[in-house]
Ligand code: KG4
């Protein structure tokens with residue numbers, strides 16, 4: 515059994531995962547109300563709030579799981595990538611608890627957590643599979659061969675898909691965090707009423723680019739008076755463009771690799787339109803698609819618990835010391851290494 519902490523950005527979370535019984539508890543506190551006033555995450559405020567929230571969340575998770583610290587086999591925490599101050603709060607607490615309880619601690623790569631989140635569901639995907647990782651900071655197509663064995667097939671050259679959702683939402687005057695708000699507004703928009711470019715979809719390869727979408731949206735906003743219908747039409751246009759590109763490239767990657775399973779992970783994976791479209795298109799070509807439940811698409815500690823548990827079970831331990839990394843390329847990850 516592992517206890518896990520997540521504090522890489524603006525959600526504080528704790529979870530308890532049992533290797534046999536599955537997920538026993540997962541607790542989360544979102545800081546969105548704290549950051550909304552500033553239109554984005556303020557790193558120093560995020561760190562200070564993690565300090566306040568994490569320990570009560572740990573207590574709550576253990577209580578809800580009905581687990582005493584003596585029953586745990588390790589403590590996992592997000593060691594990067596993310597906001598360095600925020601990461602340090604979780605790392606310090608996790609390491610202190612592990613030390614006090616005499617348990618091994620393990621630092622987890624946040625994106626490996628996202629990639630493994632679909633494995634918390636039933637049925638769970640098996641390796642190898644294609645992964646579409648779409649979060650606020652990343653847009654990647656990955657050939658996942660095994661735990662820690664990931665080959666990057668293509669990524670974004672500029673903005674991430676979630677960032678594009680957030681920036682276009684801001685242009686439309688929607689409050690932070692924009693992605694889910696834009697998706698909600700898009701439901702009232704008319705299909706095809708505001709056609710926007712599909713960056714790089716017509717080009718071969720598996721790279722993405724989303725920065726041009728902002729410019730196209732600013733032009734669309736200026737082109738006509740903005741009433742409620744027009745705003746919804748633009749939101750719909752943005753969502754259609756992003757979903758089209760993500761879907762087009764993911765299907766191309768399935769064709770190129772010959773893989774028959776697609777795993778979708780990261781915050782944008784919570785988008786209903788993306789889920790429906792991928793489900794339909796994958797079914798049509800006989801491929802299977804796996805998503806985490808929506809609450810495990812966005813940041814959470816359950817996915818960190820799973821990545822930590824899988825690595826601890828295979829004998830990996832993090833070296834002592836408080837090392838977190840703001841930047842940490844996924845390609846640097848390796849399969850678990852046994853402690854010598
Ligand atoms: O994975 P995540 O929670 O945090 C990162 O590690 O980045 O992803 C957050 C991103 C944000 O850009 C947010 O706007 C986007 O995921 N997002 C969505 C939806 N829910 C979250 N984008 C579109 N539709 C949604 N329903």
Ligand code: ZN
Pocket residue numbers: 624628649780781812813
């Ligand atoms: Zn994330």
